[in-house]
Amino acid sequence: MIINKFILVLISLFIQLSISVYSQTDWVRWEKSDPTYQKKDTHLNRDFDLSIQSVSDVIVKPLINAYWFFVSDVDGANCPFHPSCSSFLVQSIKETNPFKGTLMFFDRFTRDTNVFGRLEHYPRYGTNHFYDPISLYTLDKEKIKIIPTNTFINE
Amino acid sequence: MSNKIFFLLVVILFPIYGQQIDIHSPKNIKKFADFLFCDKDYLRAIDEYKKYLQVVEDDTANYKIALGYSLINDQSNALQEFSSINNSSALYEQSRIEVLKSLSLSKSDSAFYLLANNLINSKSQFSNNAQRLLNTSILLNENELPDKNKFLIPFESDDKLLLGNYYDLKINPPYKSETVAGILSAIIPGSGKIYTEDYGDGITAFLLTGLFTYLAYTNFENDHQTRGWIFIALGAGFYTGNVYGSVASAQIFNAKVNFNFENGLKLFLEDKNYFTPAYDFCK
Amino acid sequence: MIFVNKKILVIILVAITNLHSQTLKDQFSYANELFNEGKYFDAITEFKRLQFFDSENQFSFQSNILIGKSYKAGAKFDDAIKYFTLAEISSRNDEEYFNSNILKARTNILRRTNHQAERILNELLVDTKFKSKENEIKYWLGWNLIFLDEWKKASKIFLENNLDTTLSNLCISVDDKMYSVNFAKYSSYVIPGFGQFYTGEYVSGLLSLSWNVFAGYLTVNSFIEDRVFDGIITANFLWMRFYSGNTQNAEKFALQKNLEISNKALNYLQFQFKGEKP
Numbered sequence: 001m002i003i004n005k006f007i008l009v010l011i012s013l014f015i016q017l018s019i020s021v022y023s024q025t026d027w028v029r030w031e032k033s034d035p036t037y038q039k040k041d042t043h044l045n046r047d048f049d050l051s052i053q054s055v056s057d058v059i060v061k062p063l064i065n066a067y068w069f070f071v072s073d074v075d076g077a078n079c080p081f082h083p084s085c086s087s088f089l090v091q092s093i094k095e096t097n098p099f100k101g102t103l104m105f106f107d108r109f110t111r112d113t114n115v116f117g118r119l120e121h122y123p124r125y126g127t128n129h130f131y132d133p134i135s136l137y138t139l140d141k142e143k144i145k146i147i148p149t150n151t152f153i154n155e
Numbered sequence: 156m157s158n159k160i161f162f163l164l165v166v167i168l169f170p171i172y173g174q175q176i177d178i179h180s181p182k183n184i185k186k187f188a189d190f191l192f193c194d195k196d197y198l199r200a201i202d203e204y205k206k207y208l209q210v211v212e213d214d215t216a217n218y219k220i221a222l223g224y225s226l227i228n229d230q231s232n233a234l235q236e237f238s239s240i241n242n243s244s245a246l247y248e249q250s251r252i253e254v255l256k257s258l259s260l261s262k263s264d265s266a267f268y269l270l271a272n273n274l275i276n277s278k279s280q281f282s283n284n285a286q287r288l289l290n291t292s293i294l295l296n297e298n299e300l301p302d303k304n305k306f307l308i309p310f311e312s313d314d315k316l317l318l319g320n321y322y323d324l325k326i327n328p329p330y331k332s333e334t335v336a337g338i339l340s341a342i343i344p345g346s347g348k349i350y351t352e353d354y355g356d357g358i359t360a361f362l363l364t365g366l367f368t369y370l371a372y373t374n375f376e377n378d379h380q381t382r383g384w385i386f387i388a389l390g391a392g393f394y395t396g397n398v399y400g401s402v403a404s405a406q407i408f409n410a411k412v413n414f415n416f417e418n419g420l421k422l423f424l425e426d427k428n429y430f431t432p433a434y435d436f437c438k
Numbered sequence: 439m440i441f442v443n444k445k446i447l448v449i450i451l452v453a454i455t456n457l458h459s460q461t462l463k464d465q466f467s468y469a470n471e472l473f474n475e476g477k478y479f480d481a482i483t484e485f486k487r488l489q490f491f492d493s494e495n496q497f498s499f500q501s502n503i504l505i506g507k508s509y510k511a512g513a514k515f516d517d518a519i520k521y522f523t524l525a526e527i528s529s530r531n532d533e534e535y536f537n538s539n540i541l542k543a544r545t546n547i548l549r550r551t552n553h554q555a556e557r558i559l560n561e562l563l564v565d566t567k568f569k570s571k572e573n574e575i576k577y578w579l580g581w582n583l584i585f586l587d588e589w590k591k592a593s594k595i596f597l598e599n600n601l602d603t604t605l606s607n608l609c610i611s612v613d614d615k616m617y618s619v620n621f622a623k624y625s626s627y628v629i630p631g632f633g634q635f636y637t638g639e640y641v642s643g644l645l646s647l648s649w650n651v652f653a654g655y656l657t658v659n660s661f662i663e664d665r666v667f668d669g670i671i672t673a674n675f676l677w678m679r680f681y682s683g684n685t686q687n688a689e690k691f692a693l694q695k696n697l698e699i700s701n702k703a704l705n706y707l708q709f710q711f712k713g714e715k716p
Contacts, residue, residue, distance in 0.1 A: 002519050026199060027197060028227075032274040037705070038704050074680060075649070076679070076687065102392070102396075106395070106400075110397060114358075144406060176457055181493070
């Protein structure tokens with residue numbers, strides 16, 4: 001009986017301490033909130049887009065969308081990275097130019113083929129992807145933003 | 156007679172005790188505020204101190220409000236509150252060094268340097284703290300550094316070694332040359348990436364370029380022209396892609412050097428609490 | 439004289455204690471009012487003030503429970519659970535112990551730490567002191583199963599002793615609409631594209647089937663024509679790829695469709711269901 005009470009007091013003290021350590025909840029005033037019961041879909045979905053915004057889009061967009069529709073969406077999620085290699089190609093062409101974009105794509109494909117050391121090299125995205133944005137490879141130093149490898153990104 | 160004295164005592168003491176029971180009395184509000192502050196519930200503590208200050212003038216409460224804002228990282232409010240502390244107060248000197256910390260955190264460079272130099276030149280009680288914070292900020296933000304020995308003077312001996320290393324890193328950062336990386340990969344595919352310490356990617360690039368070159372060669376040998384040209388194109392793609400990727404890899408390597416440098420210094424500053432004196436409100 | 443003085447002293451001491459007690463009662467009413475008005479942040483401040491001055495812990499349980507409820511209303515579930523645990527520790531009787539545990543279980547359900555909720559509710563269920571509260575415990579066990587996506591089991595619990603026929607019917611209808619993920623996946627192992635047809639994704643199913651037939655034809659043809667290396671390459675980079683992609687997609691579509699169905703039901707439960715919610 002005495003031991004039970006003693007244990008309860010210890011638990012109570014531990015909780016009080018952990019509450020004070022975690023008081024960060026109340027460092028900003030908050031109001032009543034009713035978060036949704038619904039669960040999020042963790043599967044990554046394709047961003048099909050046929051809008052023409054530049055000259056290269058006329059060729060690239062139909063080709064890429066056709067590839068996504070007929071091939072990529074049927075052979076499973078094989079790219080360990082986010083954005084996927086084909087999306088990487090589209091984004092890099094959009095951001096730079098077709099020639100530079102193609103070079104970036106070949107380099108990305110090389111990194112895709114190397115199956116070793118990904119955990120130590122790339123931050124994580126979602127449940128089972130690695131984050132590898134084009135901004136690191138445009139040769140524009142201002143755009144490079146280093147994210148530590150043990151970070152989880154959930155956009 | 157003794158009865159009368161007794162009743163008199165009761166009549167005098169009762170309201171005093173009554174005030175102690177009133178938990179919304181200024182004294183009790185302050186007690187509760189002190190408890191909240193030490194419990195790290197800073198926003199609530201700030202509200203309570205503000206209520207207390209409506210009735211009583213107390214610069215410790217002013218200081219704690221400002222400190223609370225600083226600790227919850229609301230630097231603009233912290234600066235406003237610190238500025239309300241009178242220069243005749245006992246906490247004035249301490250508040251100046253806290254202002255310096257807030258200015259550093261809110262990245263108000265010009266105001267920071269002005270105040271730092273002010274504190275150093277005024278030979279205040281905390282001028283050494285200010286010098287330490289100033290020197291560390293110079294290491295973080297500026298390109299021109301003073302002489303190393305002069306730079307290390309204000310710091311404690313434990314920190315001199317660490318900061319000396321950071322100083323050397325700043326003067327001589329271990330960058331990789333983008334040109335060298337590109338040229339190496341042009342000569343031997345993948346070697347540029349090995350130079351930038353991307354060993355796995357370097358070897359993979361070498362193997363892929365090699366594989367497609369070999370496939371092109373065997374297909375041409377066996378008179379499969381179309382396939383030969385396809386493999387040549389792919390091989391060339393991987394080759395040039397790798398040269399490009401090696402240059403990018405050098406850039407990323409250098410960006411990581413900068414990131415680790417800044418991060419390390421920021422962690423050091425946080426560990427030292429930006430060289431502000433420890434407060435003893437909660438002992 | 440001295441005796442009279444002592445009597446008066448006792449009366450005064452009692453009066454002072456009552457005054458203190460009354461002050462705390464007033465503070466409790468004030469904090470409670472703030473809670474009822476939905477001003478949860480301020481309510482917590484006032485309850486904390488009450489606790490600070492309540493040296494005898496008269497209001498320990500009530501204040502901890504209401505602080506926990508305030509955090510729960512603000513969706514600060516970790517803090518809510520901590521305060522419900524403190525309330526459990528400061529509970530003075532079985533009723534209070536039960537209430538604090540039920541609130542802890544409900545918060546765990548909302549936080550989706552469902553196994554903890556299950557553990558708490560099962561412990562209450564086996565406790566003979568709470569035999570009369572069995573229905574209430576089972577009601578929350580049912581909700582916990584809903585959040586665990588086990589609609590059939592939830593329906594069974596709500597059906598026991600007609601606990602809640604609305605919820606039972608809703609759960610069984612959700613379960614009926616759902617696709618079998620295992621059936622989608624394994625049928626696609628046997629016939630590529632079948633799982634996709636089963637989940638209504640006809641285009642994807644057709645594409646999967648076509649690719650698998652085409653790749654299979656190329657592979658077999660290569661082996662027949664004694665081009666073993668070509669056969670291995672085709673099998674590995676073409677056939678295997680589309681075959682595994684096919685089963686991946688079958689599973690993915692089944693999961694996505696099921697998620698849509700369960701989310702619709704959860705949305706109804708959150709905003710239109712009139713009964714008690716976690």
